[in-house]
Amino acid sequence: RTMATAARKSLTIGLIPADGIGKEVIPAARTAIEALGSDIPTPKFVDLIAGFETFTRTGVALPEETVEVLKNDCDCALFGSVSSPSKKVVGYSSPIVALRKILDLYANIRPVVSVSPNPNEPSKVDMIVVRENTECLYVKQEQLTVGEHGKEARATRLITERASTRIGKMAFELALARPRKHLTVIHKSNVLSVTDGLFRESVRAVPLQDTRFEAVTVAEQLVDSAVYRLFREPQIYDVMVAPNLYGDILSDAAAALVGSLGVVPSVNAGDEFVMGEPVHGSAPDIFGQGIANPVASIRSAALMLRHLGYIEAAKRIDNAVDSVLREGQLLTPDLGGTAKTREVTEAIAKRI
Amino acid sequence: RTMATAARKSLTIGLIPADGIGKEVIPAARTAIEALGSDIPTPKFVDLIAGFETFTRTGVALPEETVEVLKNDCDCALFGSVSSPSKKVVGYSSPIVALRKILDLYANIRPVVSVSPNPNEPSKVDMIVVRENTECLYVKQEQLTVGEHGKEARATRLITERASTRIGKMAFELALARPRKHLTVIHKSNVLSVTDGLFRESVRAVPLQDTRFEAVTVAEQLVDSAVYRLFREPQIYDVMVAPNLYGDILSDAAAALVGSLGVVPSVNAGDEFVMGEPVHGSAPDIFGQGIANPVASIRSAALMLRHLGYIEAAKRIDNAVDSVLREGQLLTPDLGGTAKTREVTEAIAKRI
Ligand SMILES: CC(C)[C@H](C(=O)O)[C@@H](O)C(=O)O
Ligand SMILES: CC(C)[C@H](C(=O)O)[C@@H](O)C(=O)O
Numbered sequence: 001r002t003m004a005t006a007a008r009k010s011l012t013i014g015l016i017p018a019d020g021i022g023k024e025v026i027p028a029a030r031t032a033i034e035a036l037g038s039d040i041p042t043p044k045f046v047d048l049i050a051g052f053e054t055f056t057r058t059g060v061a062l063p064e065e066t067v068e069v070l071k072n073d074c075d076c077a078l079f080g081s082v083s084s085p086s087k088k089v090v091g092y093s094s095p096i097v098a099l100r101k102i103l104d105l106y107a108n109i110r111p112v113v114s115v116s117p118n119p120n121e122p123s124k125v126d127m128i129v130v131r132e133n134t135e136c137l138y139v140k141q142e143q144l145t146v147g148e149h150g151k152e153a154r155a156t157r158l159i160t161e162r163a164s165t166r167i168g169k170m171a172f173e174l175a176l177a178r179p180r181k182h183l184t185v186i187h188k189s190n191v192l193s194v195t196d197g198l199f200r201e202s203v204r205a206v207p208l209q210d211t212r213f214e215a216v217t218v219a220e221q222l223v224d225s226a227v228y229r230l231f232r233e234p235q236i237y238d239v240m241v242a243p244n245l246y247g248d249i250l251s252d253a254a255a256a257l258v259g260s261l262g263v264v265p266s267v268n269a270g271d272e273f274v275m276g277e278p279v280h281g282s283a284p285d286i287f288g289q290g291i292a293n294p295v296a297s298i299r300s301a302a303l304m305l306r307h308l309g310y311i312e313a314a315k316r317i318d319n320a321v322d323s324v325l326r327e328g329q330l331l332t333p334d335l336g337g338t339a340k341t342r343e344v345t346e347a348i349a350k351r352i
Numbered sequence: 353r354t355m356a357t358a359a360r361k362s363l364t365i366g367l368i369p370a371d372g373i374g375k376e377v378i379p380a381a382r383t384a385i386e387a388l389g390s391d392i393p394t395p396k397f398v399d400l401i402a403g404f405e406t407f408t409r410t411g412v413a414l415p416e417e418t419v420e421v422l423k424n425d426c427d428c429a430l431f432g433s434v435s436s437p438s439k440k441v442v443g444y445s446s447p448i449v450a451l452r453k454i455l456d457l458y459a460n461i462r463p464v465v466s467v468s469p470n471p472n473e474p475s476k477v478d479m480i481v482v483r484e485n486t487e488c489l490y491v492k493q494e495q496l497t498v499g500e501h502g503k504e505a506r507a508t509r510l511i512t513e514r515a516s517t518r519i520g521k522m523a524f525e526l527a528l529a530r531p532r533k534h535l536t537v538i539h540k541s542n543v544l545s546v547t548d549g550l551f552r553e554s555v556r557a558v559p560l561q562d563t564r565f566e567a568v569t570v571a572e573q574l575v576d577s578a579v580y581r582l583f584r585e586p587q588i589y590d591v592m593v594a595p596n597l598y599g600d601i602l603s604d605a606a607a608a609l610v611g612s613l614g615v616v617p618s619v620n621a622g623d624e625f626v627m628g629e630p631v632h633g634s635a636p637d638i639f640g641q642g643i644a645n646p647v648a649s650i651r652s653a654a655l656m657l658r659h660l661g662y663i664e665a666a667k668r669i670d671n672a673v674d675s676v677l678r679e680g681q682l683l684t685p686d687l688g689g690t691a692k693t694r695e696v697t698e699a700i701a702k703r704i
Contacts, residue, residue: 084542084574088549094542137509142546150513151554153547157489157509161502188597190436190446194494195505197440202503222436224604225633231583231608245540249601252576256583281577 011041011308014070014077014275018051018095020282021292022080028294028345029078029276029301032317035352039313040305046074050095052083062095067102070273076304077275078297079268081282096277097140100133105268105275106163107170108133108247109303112254112264115325125257127237128178130171131247132199133268135163138244159195159243164202170269171241172206172213182238184219186226186246199243227253251279260334262293263325265300267307274307276300286333293332294345295321320351363393363660366422366429366627370403370447372634373644374432380646380697381430381628381653384669387704391665392657398426402447404435414447419454422625428656429627430649431620433634448629449492452485457620457627458515459522460485460599461655464606464616467677477609479589480530482523483599484551485620487515490596511547511595516554522621523593524558524565534590536571538578538598551595579605603631612686614645615677617652619659626659628652638685645684646697647673672703 013033017026033043048066055061061082070077082096099105108131114123141156175183185203187196200220207213219236221229223246229236230250234257242250255264261280268275278296286292298321306314324330324347331337332344365385369378385395400418407413413434422429434448451457460483466475493508527535537555539548552572559565571588573581575598581588582602586609594602607616613632620627630648638644650673658666676682682699683689 082542086572088541088545088553093545097543138543140543140545142544144546144550147512150517151550152513153511153550155509155511155544155547157507159505159507160499161504165502188489189440190434191449191490191492192494192507193440193445194496195507198496198503198505201440220438224600227579227601228604228608228613231605248576249579252580253583253605256580261580 012044012074014074016048017080019083020287024292025294025297026080029297032298035349079277083282103273105270106134107269110251110266114258125234128239129251130241132167136244161202164199168203168206175216175239180238181216184240186242188223262334263295267303276304290340320348364396364426366426368400369432371435372639376644377646377649378432381649384650387701431629435634455625457622458486459621462603462618466610477586480591481603482593484519488596516551520555520558527568527591532590533568536592538594540575614686615647619655628656642692672700
């Protein structure tokens with residue numbers, strides 16, 4: 001799951017803070033990357049726009065230019081967070097959902113890991129949610145009709161063998177690289193026997209194509225009971241693979257186990273491109289106060305670099321983050337502290 | 353939300369234990385109802401079959417006769433739990449999903465309440481998940497096609513104004529009857545702007561038709577962040593109303609807050625019929641050991657009676673359950689104890 005890094009002399013990183021606290025945490029991620037020095041090729045940052053504010057100003061949530069620059073000039077990108085309109089707004093459509101599709105970033109990889117008080121102790125919570133990122137209800141094929149009893153709306157939920165197989169492969173690959181080598185397939189095939197049946201079958205068929213994966217033990221959970229057990233027995237999970245919407249819900253649920261959404265990173269990964277993204281939203285309630293937790297974004301930068309093959313650089317960032325969290329002196333309010341985004345970022349950068 | 357009770361001389365209750373521990377806990381609910389004595393009309397119980405075991409034996413998961421007896425002879429019913437086949441089984445379809453639709457039990461009402469150590473203290477967790485019960489992905493309209501890249505499966509997610517409005521009314525009614533009078537509308541309209549947009553709009557429009565509901569404060573949450581906040585700040589919720597699948601996941605998630613799925617009851621309610629159902633599944637891993645928690649089923653019986661207008665009878669059951677749980681001497685293994693289903697049931701029946 002690493003992309004060839006040898007030929008790279010410089011590293012062009014698109015920065016799309018988008019809305020709300022995205023504007024506070026993406027600069028923090030940049031600071032962390034800059035602190036790496038010669039562990040990576042000299043980074044070049046390109047500022048790009050997208051989001052609800054962009055929509056309000058320009059009439060498009062994801063400008064064509066942003067997509068073109070990402071495709072043609074960038075090696076990778078970091079995305080902040082988008083605000084959702086509080087009423088239906090004609091013409092608005094989520095730019096992050098669109099980007100995942102346009103760049104074919106088919107895997108949303110969300111590691112949820114707690115920091116143990118002692119660096120030699122294993123983490124209590126240590127799982128990766130691998131979320132299919134291009135289909136399910138996110139294809140956004142919706143129709144509205146007016147019937148006898150009023151309005152009727154229909155959405156299509158698409159599950160394909162191809163997308164389920166490739167996300168399955170990604171999940172097996174990730175599981176294989178972990179000590180426990182355990183994979184839980186999430187579905188709701190007791191109701192959705194055709195769509196979730198196909199997802200389940202496709203994922204389970206992956207080891208038939210690649211015998212390395214026979215080393216991975218496989219379990220299954222219905223999505224409702226998966227969320228329940230996530231809270232009761234988080235230790236049963238190692239890698240989880242899920243269709244898009246279940247993965248969305250599960251990763252937020254898992255974030256509650258590690259203290260805050262503010263520490264959970266993700267990458268949107270495809271075969272050609274990778275985009276880091278904190279799992280949290282745009283948090284309009286705290287935007288502008290300088291108290292957003294930069295950890296999720298900084299960890300997303302590490303995850304992105306790891307995905308590009310810069311393993312040592314990624315480790316340096318992760319270790320710096322862990323050490324600041326473990327010390328517990330500089331925590332943002334979501335973690336019970338009073339520190340500012342800037343202070344936490346500086347402390348992390350110093351340790352990188 | 354109560355059905356006329358005056359004319360009722362006897363109360364005919366259909367019992368459908370279905371699979372697994374359903375067979376252990378539905379008899380417990382019956383014992384609790386029998387302990388009520390003259391608080392309710394003399395109950396008459398009718399044993400009915402359905403479930404995966406029924407399917408394996410007879411080829412149908414929900415026999416026509418079960419439906420007919422429920423429709424023609426029963427005032428209400430109690431449903432246990434169904435096992436899901438571990439592989440796709442041609443011709444099998446969940447009988448509980450079918451019953452909800454056939455009997456038009458459009459509201460799935462799931463109160464999640466913790467028992468406070470002191471009976472005069474308020475419960476720490478005290479919310480009701482009101483789940484739409486007839487549509488969303490549960491319409492089970494699925495197709496499989498074979499395209500260029502292999503199999504493609506599609507499911508339809510249906511959201512109608514009619515169903516959203518009536519579940520909205522039910523939710524407002526329930527919220528109005530509670531001290532906090534607060535309703536949270538759950539959706540994902542940042543992605544599903546048409547279907548979840550319609551759900552949200554329809555629910556929010558309910559107070560325009562009935563000004564009593566203006567006393568209810570209304571909030572909204574995206575389903576992913578709703579699950580996250582459920583764990584972090586359960587006290588923000590009073591009544592939640594959600595489309596079918598989100599309600600399914602949310603109610604399991606909420607169950608984790610009160611110690612066990614084994615204590616969370618529900619009713620499937622329509623304008624003509626009501627069916628109690630524990631929220632837990634058939635738990636094949638513990639079936640046959642006599643250690644299933646009977647509380648969810650017993651509370652479901654109380655909820656069913658409350659819905660029929662037997663408020664005092666319902667309270668007697670609930671108080672008996674609370675007192676046994678509060679005492680903490682007789683708890684089944686899911687709550688950390690070693691008691692048997694039978695012992696817990698007897699203790700509750702004695703206090704009724
Ligand atoms: C903002 C929203 C469209 C998005 C999603 O649902 O994918 C977010 O919740 C996420 O998890 O990245
Ligand atoms: C058994 C299954 C079909 C059912 C559902 O999804 O509704 C169950 O999970 C529930 O919550 O009652």
